[in-house]
Amino acid sequence: METAEIRRRFLDHFEANGHTVVPSAPLISPDPSLLFTVAGMVPFIPYLTGQQPAPWPRATSVQKCIRTQDIEEVGKTTRHGTFFQMNGNFSFGDYFKEGAIAHAWELVTGSQDDGGYGFDPGAIWVTVYQEDDEAADLWRKIAGLPDERIQRRGRKDNYWHTGQAGPGGPCSEIYVDRGPQYGPDGGPVVDEDRFLEIWNLVFMEYELTDVKSKEDFTIVGELPSKNIDTGMGMERVSYLLQDVDNMYEIDQVYPVIAHASELSDKRYGADHGDDVRMRVVADHVRSSLMLIGDGVTPSNEGRGYVLRRLLRRSVRAMRLLGVQDRVLPELLPVSRGCMQAAYPELESDFDRISSVAYAEEDAFRKTLQTGTQIFDLAVGETRATQRSVLPGETAFKLHDTYGFPIDLTLEMASEQGLTVDEGEFRRLMEEQRERAKADARAKKAGSSATAAYRELRETGPTPFTGYTELETESRVRGLIRDGESVPGAGEGEIVEVVLDRTPFYAESGGQDSDAGRIRGDGFELEVLDVQRPMKGLIVHRVRVRDGEVASGRTVHAAVDQEWRIGACQAHSGTHVVHAALREVLGPQALQSGSYNKPGYLRLDFSWGQALGAATRSEVEEVANLAIRRDYPVSAAYMPLEKAREIGALALFGETYDEEVRVVEMNGEWSRELCGGTHVQHSSQVGLVTLTGESSVGAGSRRVEAFVGIEGFRHLATERALVTQLADLLKVQPEQLPDRVERLVTQVRDAERELAKTRAAALGSRAGELAGSARDVAGIGFVGFAAPVGSAADDLRTLALDVRGRFGADRPAVVAVAGTSDAGRPSVVVAVNEAGRDRGLKAGDLVKVAAQTLGGGGGGKDDVAQGGGSDPEAVDAALAKVEQAVGETATRGS
Template sequence: MSDRYLSSAEIRNRFLAHFEGRGHTVVPSASLLLDDPNLLFVNAGMVPFKPYFLGQETPPYRRATSVQKCVRTLDIEEVGKTTRHGTFFQMNGNFSFGDYFKEGAIQYAWELITGDQASGGLGFEPDKIWVTVLPEDDEARQLWKQVAGLPDERIQPRGLKDNYWNMGVPGPGGPCSEIYIDRGPEYGPDGGPDADEDRFLEIWNLVFMQEELSAVRAKDDFDIAGPLPSKNIDTGMGLERVAYLLQGKQNLYEIDSVFPVIEKAMELSGKKYGATGSDAHLDDVRFRVVADHVRSSLMLIGDGVTPGNEGRGYVLRRLLRRAVRNMRLLGYQDPALPELLPISRDKMGESYPELVSGWDRIAQVAYAEEEAFRKTLQAGTQIFDLAAGEVKQSGATTISGDKAFALHDTYGFPIDLTLEMASEAGLTVDEPGFRELMSEQRARAKADAKAKKGHHADTGVYRDILDANGPTEWLAYETLETESRPLALLREGAPVRALGTGEVGELVLDRTPFYAESGGQVADAGVIEFAGGKVEVLDVQRPVRGLVVHQVRVVDGELPADARELHAQVDPQWRTGARQAHSGTHIIHAALREVLGPTALQSGSYNRPGYLRLDFGWLSALSPEQVHEIEQVANNALRADLPVGWQYMTLGEARDWGALALFGETYDDQKVRVVEIGGPWSRELCGGTHVDHSSQVGTIVVTGEASVGSGNRRIEALTGIEGFSYLARERDVVGQLSTLLKTQPDDIVGRVGDLVDRLKQTEKEIEKIRLQQLLAGGAALAEGATDVNGVRLVAQRLDGAGGGDVRTLATDVRARLGGDTPAAVVLIGAADGKAAVVAALNDAAQARGLAAGDLVRAAVPFLDGKGGGKADLAQGGGTDVSRIDEALAAVTAAVASA
């Protein structure tokens, strides 16, 4: 089919080089974690360009090309069962924003896929290529004939479901043309994509965005408002699909960047991929799951995801645990990820070098999750055994769907393991019931996603302001005040002529000194004065790139939309505090990495004047000594008066310079701002405001360190005057304690420790006395035993006694009654509105056929509770203390009838 084998990395490079040579800007892959409320992960190559297609932002280039990392999670259960479903994949794309259209897209695609490999093409044979077009798209049909020379029979018309693209919400849409490769008769019948999509494999989709959709009800049911002002091109070529065609493989699991993991899994398990036999197909599925999930997990952790119980973290946890579980099913019981993950790193690192540089952190996260899962399997097995025992005890043979679902959802216990263990125990599982609960869970998730979908902010009014006036002259780095003029005055998204006293609206200025919220730093506070009045600035945002919008409240006068002159003034104290906090955040981050090592990377931050918090990836709580050392390193940096500076460079230059970029953030590849403190000690991509020297932060006081989810910790700290105020309050507390304890400040800890020890000793003595008093009553209870059917029975109510006391007393009374004569003790305590029942029997009573568990079960129905236990000792509880006497009577009746 092609001249020679091409590696995945080479296919990627050829694609980018092809389009770069045709005037396209090469855009690096965005993170898998774009800040988009509609998406868990980036799932298509065009996602990073959505703001341009939606008209929310002006694209910085007319042509672009990228190879975008993508993850799709809807088909995780199908991975490995088919040759098409993969979780992580790479989408090659080329994009035009009002530049070339159908002819250019078709020409560029044809040149690449049929171009000679020696000249940088992919080398597909032209007579193996088929395309599909929308039946009404005569233009595309004619272009395929003119540009590529395709005959009519290899240009198939297909309907809206296949050949029309939209985002599922109002916005741009248009017909598309898909490119297929004929793999040959051994893969299916002839007749093009309409006949068989296994033989005719789609590799590329060219989308011609030319229409504005006003409503979208389904993929093939929508309303067209009219043509787009400018036509765009969005294409997507599946890199993995192209790779397995050019490498002569059968599916994406066998290509060069995936199959080495399967090879290692074969070596570890002793089983063979592609073998024959009764279990061969199942084993092949397991090998594929392992290969896909190991690679997908590597890429997700590389982009900052850590395992958790919801959202992105839950997806990663599922992938890692399914990989480990499938290795166990293949017969490999030892830790698998340390053997497999480095194989995937070596292959994917050819295209994504950050996987190699960030390997220590990636490995730490993945290996810790496998260890946790191995413990989960152990605990889950115990829970399963308990559930299986209850089923057998009841005489049933089926584990209920809700039990299986609880094992899966609460404990992370895979359903296939539940099925396997149930079979070994001679039981079945209500799998339909389990699947129904899983479907309900998915339906809730989909409903939630659908509720969020389409909630793109209506940025049309801001877009119009930007188009009419150009970008805001943003002077937050240069000054705290400007003379400005209003460009627009809005209330609830609509233009107004004026805002009266007390009213809240949005004000757009031609120039502003106010910092707009971004990068974890809150917006500036301040005022804007006009002739006859003043407004308070409540918030500052950038709804579209280049435009700064101030939310304001009129505090005096009436603000007209056509005011001639405005004076914008940032509160200088607010800005000083914000600068201190933001620089303090960078310093804490650098201190973290110095104390804990380079794997302690920031995953989020928030700072306002005087306060900062920083989230970072770490798997365990920090010790008090580590927190103290971080604080000390940070304050040493303040004392050193390190210079703080910033400069602009390309993203590539910044990375080469060692600057840190945050996970999930997007950056302009043409120009980024790098802030450094003390030279290489702290270099980060950042657009915030900062001090000029580290000493200007004043002080950094760490006030807390805690978990904010699995694998994530948070440090909180105060800076500047707020930090000093906190220390002053601490000093006052120490002074008050010194006075109360009549000791010096340095001796407070010792004095308090002595008091605590004395208190604990006193509590022990009180408890000892109380227990003695309790047991003293045991003799009286034993003496009051009555003969019931030849059994010495003590059945007594104990007001004010809890479960522990009741159990202690019951066993004491049983001992007092001796072992020669059958004896039974049933005590029911009542405390805090709850009942606690304990039954204790001696050996002679058990020989008579009595059982403590039966006596408890006789009592608890009256207490609105439950309980049980062994023949000699059992206990239970309930919430109805009003019927204790009836419960005791039922116990007496049970003994009498034995």
Template sequence: MRTADIRSRFLDYFAARGHTMVPSAPLPTPDPTLLFVNAGMVPFKPYLTGEQEAPWPRATSVQKCVRTLDIEEVGKTTRHGSFFQMNGNFSLGDYFKHEAIAYAWDLSTTAQADGGYGLDPDRIWVTVHHSDDESRSIWREVADLPDERIVARGDEDNFWSMGVPGPCGPCSELYYDRGPALGREGGPAVDEDRYMEFWNLVFMQYERGEGPGKSGYPILGELPRRNIDTGMGLERMATLLQGVDNLYEIDETRPILDRAADLAAVRYGADPQADVRLRVVADHVRTALMLLADGTSPGNEGRGYVLRRILRRAVRSMRQLGHQEPVLGELLAVARDCMAPSYPEVADAYARIADQAQGEEDAFRATLKQGTTVLDTAVTQAKQEGGRTLPGAQAFLLHDTYGFPIDLTLEMAAEQGIEVDRDGFTALMNDQRERARADARARKSGGTTDTTALRALLDAHGPTDWQAWTALTTESSVLGILGTAGPVPVAREGEIVTIVLDRSPFYAESGGQDSDAGRLSTANAEAEVLDVQRPLPGLIAHQVRVTAGELSPDDRVIAAVDPEWRLGARQAHSGTHVLHAALRETLGPTALQSGSYNRPGHLRLDFPWRGALSPTVRSEIEEAANRALRKDLPVGVRWMTLPEAKEIGALALFDETYGEKVRVVEIGGAWSRELCGGTHVEHASQIGTVALTGESSVGAGMRRLEAAVGIEGFNYLARERDLVTALAAQVGAPRAELPEKIAALLDRLKTTDRENARLKAQATTARARELTGTATDVNGVQVVTTTVEGDAEEARALATAVRDLLPAAAPGTVAVATAKGIAVVALNQAARERGLDASALIKALLDGRGGGSAELAQGGGLPADRVTGTLASLPRLITTGH
């Protein structure tokens, strides 16, 4: 049974039993604690925890997931994959253990002809929590399982929680015995390769308290509403039903593996080490395809770095297999054909996906060349200094600056007999990650680090009455005030705190739009709103600076958005939509927005594209945007289901999670139609103008457009006009003739520069001829020394000119020139044949400072009062070598 059929059979089974089919959420997640969705329950978390009311009592989904904690294990085991799909059925206060167990058993064991998976019931084992006698009894009743195939396990294996106070409960897992060829008898407690877990049933029935790890925390009592969360690994079920040994050999990955083997001219199954690399390629190429399809772009941090690492590991694995040519385009096309039956969007977006991947591969090939040179230099230096270890800081530099993976540094250093200070590298990586996490946590929580207090406010008062779409001012109550470490009883003048209100008109930063600015005021106090965030679903947090008086919990305040700020924000956000539509109109549908940021007066928009845009293309994009403004296209908002939005062609932001109903913003109807939660103008003409101010690269295969809008757009154009007027006056030409006039001036300047260079070279040659007459013989080598008044470049030119003039008359030549603390040594081939080395000489002259090639070397740090003595030591160094 094909994986796509296993997927659809699961959804159909539960839909027929009253479950609402919920589409997979995009892989990027807005949860600040996660980069990607890593479990099937993640999109349902607000409903399972009670933060939001569930829109349906029963749901089913097949959720795309990416998990990279075990990335080093990919390819080495049968169970680890960086991308996987989790089939799930969810009960949100509806059915509980008996129905969940019965559904799992029925779907697993019912014959395939009757809509099930047809697993042999005599080969299924289950595990239950040692305290869960109820589940054991249900398994006996529903499946007639003998006690020896119902295995009791502890908290580590069969009790679920999110690691923080909240819902928890026992689990029951289903395993399939794949036969004695794959391991020992005795059930999953003995061997989890032979007995493969394929379904986990979580019974959310308790509330846990504070405590570490997976056990040792108190159980506070029963939940008021019990939930079911199950996860059936789609790849694992495919492994069982397709009769293969591991998830790399199912129909969605094996074709990629086989194509990689063909390209590398190796045979899968012939060499264990090569097999691991082939499995890495198959897994990583599929993962990259799905991440790119969901809008993630390669980058240097966060999600982009994860994708970059995965792509580069795939490329490097192919190089280790002996394939040195570009490979991603070939393999991604195979992955597309494997995944399109379940996810048609990968085929629709393939041109963009392939272009981004190719750009990243080209960049990595250049990185390998540059990073290898840096690594070789560092290894050589470590050896010269008598060490056998590459410092952690050097390994971190390779990783952070050159994009060199640490495992590649380890491998290449080992080939040269050098170890790497892995602990030092890890410490630097952890420091960097912690800084990034701290910044993200502080940003997402509105400045406070106490998310427990924020959750308590949400639980006590419910979601914020958010009115940013309809109001600029509200009368509100202060529900809580938090400092950086937690709740505070009062906020005094000059203090910066986080305030939670019962009602707010402030837009919280999201969807690329910056947060609103404004004020909170009472009769006796004023506070400036600095930032607005949504740290928890439904909760708005305001970071404010108290500018007068004091604020306390329960105070009644007037919350007022700065109207000029909001107008500018609306212009910028609508301008972003307009620019995006103009971009796609000009370049085609593959120029899909992959990131944006807008604030009053300014916007930026990132999109996949290889190569800079020409001035003509930039003008066409700008003109298309401003045509929409001139036509005064209407701006409308509609609410609909996500399938309905997709049906009419609405574009979705990949890092947003959508509920049952989505908000579609249209500008000119189908011309611009996007899912968006931002604030917008009512008509396109209210944007004022869109003036492109920049176009640049922000990574391999990724470009960025920047623009000024509204009054800032007019101001930008006015400054440009004034600049042109001033230049025209300075060069004495009409504005229309300015380009030709400047081009003529530049040509004259280049001609002058060339003439100056020619005269300078003549002077250098003449000076070099004079110096050849001052050469002294040192042990059969002609030596010339001189001091130059100019810079290091002039010293190099003179030293090499002297060297090149003497060879015809001397068997060996050494020329040394000094200039402003710099010394340059140049020698010819004859001197090299006598055992002399320019790099060694410069280091001997300058106490180890400097370096270069055997023919030409340079060093610095030579004090003016030591020039004469240093040059005087040259004959001794040439004669004795020290």
């Protein structure tokens, strides 16, 4: 069962049981104490603790997670991974232990035909907290588990908390017995390799304090409500259901290993050291793909540093495998192919993701080339002096000059049997930071603005008159071209003009600059842009449309009235949408950025998940109701402290003067620090039509909207489109959804009939194929490339049918069928009993084919299935299997 299918079944199961499906929050944690989302419950902490009312009584999600504390262990064991997915279901004061256990048992042991995972009930063991008699009784009642498969454990194993004061409670863990080949009998308390945990059900009901360790804490009381928080490890369930040995061999990971093996010409499974490097590559490439997808970019701090480290460890591991060429352009697309079924946004955003990753590899390749030489020299000098500690000065030079992260230097030194003087390295780094701060202060006070701007500013600030008027009599204070003051400019030239007062709004606070004209005696200027290159100075970028302009000339500055009306509508509309988001989603939906111009606005805000259609509709309705209610819009200047006291919202990261301008709509409904231009009443905004909602990085969303007449035009365009479709399909507009649904159903039915026809045609060839078998070292071998578009299930049926048509005269049979469907190749291998007696195993043979296809596969000894990413390699894969059959049969004889 593919991982994407495991994901789908989990969400479908809980949605059918009344849970709201909540999209995964971004990998960037909204919790400032965490770099990343490290567990499935992190986005739900405010609801589980009662800090905020939950939007739903019960929810389910598949949460993307990153844990970085075990980076050095990745690949060395088959348990440690950086990126993983946590399936969870949550109850916020709704059902409790009985519901959690019943839901879990139904999914885990339910038949695969009915949407379950199909685990053998006889292979399921559970653990409960040693004092939790209720949970033990429920496992007996609901699942019928005998006492010997319900094991009790203490706080260390079966009591959950966050590691700090907050919510907690006993938990019950579900284990699967993998069989005696994986370890001794006796349940999880004896061996957790054989008995593998797949799901933890946390019964969160207590408030904890004085948390010193996993076992040392104090229970101070009950939570306001009893909550359920569960976590099922997606990767663990995947490798159990895919019948592979570990998480690195599942369908979302192994194809990267297979491709790394092909690039390096190193066989996976032949050498432990090489296997470790390939697993590092597979894990880190996937983790990097997901991090960049959520907006993380490589840097030397925080999340960016973790990403940089993952990418560089991937590249270096491939170099240690002998691959000197660029590797991420080879490996990253393979990982995308593995993950996009579950995360389709990776496909649409891959250009951005890949450009970030490839640029980092290119930079690191240059770093490695020069830095490694320095490192090798330093190692030689250290050993020549009989020392075992690499100087901190060398580590600092590698970091400062060649971009070597200290972790890479530590790793490389460890591989050479050396350590690094980290104390000296840290001291030199701190000295560098202090120098950088001093330089920044000097630059800020010195040459941050050009001399021309500075000279003009020294004559005084530029008063902005545009709050009360659109036309102003003024004087040209100066002209600048290419950073230099000039006395004048003629027709066709583009220059910067500074006036002694202006009604033109300079771009700031998300609002685009005004448009308009500046006229004087014998000349006219078109205003192209207006900026504040330094505090207090407003600069107009203009094109001289007619005549000649010179410094000192008197002018009439006039803002385009229609432009300003549209700008005011858009900026006030931005405030309206911000207030509507906070009303619908809560105060945490705080603006983090915006841009608006006549007819259009976009607003970025803090939020960890996509807004559903119903939520977007509600936000739009709240915004337009505020417009219809004709709220008064006012602006007032006041001290910053007073603005904070009355709750005026400020844009995070912005700096403000002690005297600020506060814009209000209906008092506290919308109260923000803002220097922009606005309408006088909310009704003047006209109309807000939301047109899009998207992610702009982890923990941040973006809404876009048309405003005023542009909003009307957008709706008119949509109405025309609906009318066109209705005319085309000859139905009334309100009948369109039903009509389109019927058409889609008809197409699907036709596709199913076509598939049946293909299957029948394929099945009719079984006898012909059996008759064309070739003798390969005494084995009857049939290799068949089915027509493109053949379903994988049909391949399986065909291979089994061919295998079954051989008589007693050739008892040992291997049947292989391969095809490509929608660009995804697949292969099925079937081996009869006599063939298995000769040492031939379908699971081994299908892996041979899958590696050639650029993928993975597995199954039982009699029949196995695999796939890959290279549809052109089907014939080569069949040939590889034939070769492997001959080699195995020859060895066996």
